[in-house]
Amino acid sequence: MQMPAQWSNFINGQWVGSDQQLPIFNPATGTQIATVAQATTEQATQALDGAQRCIAERRLSKGRPADRVCLLLRVASEIRKIAEYGAKILCLENGKRYSDAHDEFVEAARYFEYYAGMADKIEGVSIPLGDDYVDYTVYEAIGVSVQIVPWNFPVSICARSLAPALAAGNACIVKSPELSPLGLCVLFEALEKAGLPKGAAQLLCGLGSEVGGFLVSSPKTNQIVFTGSVPTGRRIMQAAAHWATPCVMELGGKSAGVVLEDADIHDLLVNIKSGIFLNSGQVCSALSRLLVHRSIYAQVIEAVSTMVKGLTRGDGFSGADITPVISARQQQQIGEMCKLAQEEGARLVVGGGIESEVEGFYVQPTVFADVSPSMTIAQEEVFGPVLCIMPFDTDEEAIAIANGTDYGLVAGVFTNDLRRAMRFTQQLRSGQIFVNEWYAGGIETPFGGVGLSGYGREKGQEALYSYVRTKNIAISLKGQ
Incomplete structure (x- = not known):
């Protein structure tokens, strides 16, 4: 060309x-x-x-x-x-x-x-x-x-x-x-x-x-x-x-997806792959926080880890799952956020840093577990392929964690219980709520946030x- x-x-x-x-x-x-x-x-x-x-x-x-x-x-x-x-x-x-x-x-x-x-x-x-x-x-x-x-x-x-x-x-x-x-x-x-x-x-x-x-x-x-x-x-x-x-x-976000105990794990993985790894996570409405009911917490972590390890890396013409981030500065900032997350006590499941041995500005697809709501990685936008997984026990706790940032662009809930999903849509503080499909909607649906979003x-x-x-x-x- x-x-x-x-x-x-x-x-x-x-x-x-x-x-x-x-x-x-x-x-x-x-x-x-x-x-x-x-x-x-x-x-x-x-x-x-x-x-x-x-x-x-x-x-x-x-x-x-x-x-x-x-x-x-x-x-x-x-x-x-x-x-x-x-x-x-x-x-x-x-x-x-x-x-x-x-x-x-x-x-x-x-x-x-x-x-x-x-x-x-x-x-x-x-x-x-x-x-x-x-x-x-x-x-x-x-x-x-x-x-x-x-x-x-x-x-x-x-x-x-x-x-x-x-x-x-x-x-x-x-x-x-x-x-x-x-x-x-x-x-x-x-x-x-x-x-x-x-x-x-x-x-x-x-x-x-x-x-x-x-x-x-x-x-x-x-x-x-x-x-x-x-x-x-x-x-x-x-x-x-x-x-x-x-x-x-x-102005961006720190969006949370709430995974209830009856969620379809296969569908969830499809949504995680697009929700946080599309465009290497450089998406304002990315699924950057995954709140998982404790009864399936370990199962979800294992399934996500397996999925992420199978992601391919390459340039945009290769059709790879993970493409480079926009610049060396962006690459460095994401790497520093990952390092800080580990210093603050988050458990690294997979990934965790920049791809320093290859040309270009690549970042490893990264998953952190046991992330507490007060950690920097759970409060500030990373704008990279980095997922935080957090456990909860009750619906009220999940809503409190999801709403517990200064952002409010997007939120979501994964469940087969429609009544329960509707209660979440009423209480989640966000401009858009996705139920069972991250990035549902289209150019016909209003988009914008509350708070610092x-x-x-x-x-x-x-x-x-x-x-x-x-x-x-x-x-x-x-x-x-």
Whole structure:
């Protein structure tokens, strides 16, 4: 596959270079594979001005809403055309399996198809105030939406925010991740081919501390959408507070799956394999804590250990179960978390460290048992292929442990007792609850957290209303 050696930013309908370049590495080998133009604050200003002009001239909203339906469907079609090529690029720069990279582009197309179906259905309401009044509401585009995308699922996460924002008539500036920006360049090539109006969607790859900080601090920014770490999210919210800029924040999690004594162990293993080892655990909603009823605790540990020992390791094109993590820094941080877990008394069942004898940024799939709720490994997000198994005796204890972190993104319960499962869904503190299938749901289901997992919702119909503001119009008919 011939891949360009240099990539650019997309500003006001043009691909634009820069004096400085950011190197892009292949996590499977640690070698540099390309560079991308490092966006500057001057270019960020140009993007903001272009987005404001797009809004002022109503390039997306002055026509009939059906026009946006057709536009988003064209975008989806163009994404599907480049899915295979884009997946190869994403696999190279991100390290994930090719099949998962391809799924990202397919899912991105589905986001545009889904929100295309809603673009002409953003309807206000009539409010009765008596014979002397006519009162109604309308929804307006919120304006310039700055969207900061993480590196773990860049194409899919970009599309889940970009599609509803464009469906509502906004102008968007996407800040791509420095570690994995090339898949987004391919995505924006599809947007360009679809004929998106000038300034409606722009792409900047710059340093988060520089360009990202500039964008979120600007009075020209009308909304911020962020997916990433808690420390970065806090800095963004502090900057947003100055102009009272509304935000949608998704900040990760420490999600727990509760395994009751009647759970199907075979199905459980399938869910654990995808829940914590998909993308080498670099998933915000990963199944990072497994709470197991004491009566089957030893059985589950043995079964999980056997399953993990059979996982394969390799680069994204090999189809292996465990692929490299994104960077040497990420690899080191995961290794340090594993070391600390053992120092705090967790029992290492399998794995436990980085793969230091091979090229690339690999981490061993790791399982810890006898983890207490107060341990660091049970409280802080690892963002790697590391599972903590913890015992419990009663439902009340399981709920207390599951709810006993500052996060609240996802939780789950595995049982054949539906009534018992329903009681858990009512008491687990989380934005999403999975019963017997981790990652159940889809682009149609609202996604977001509570606590340090953030606020606001992406996906589903509910997400669309994050990208509009309500205007109420009250007309007096007295004297008419």
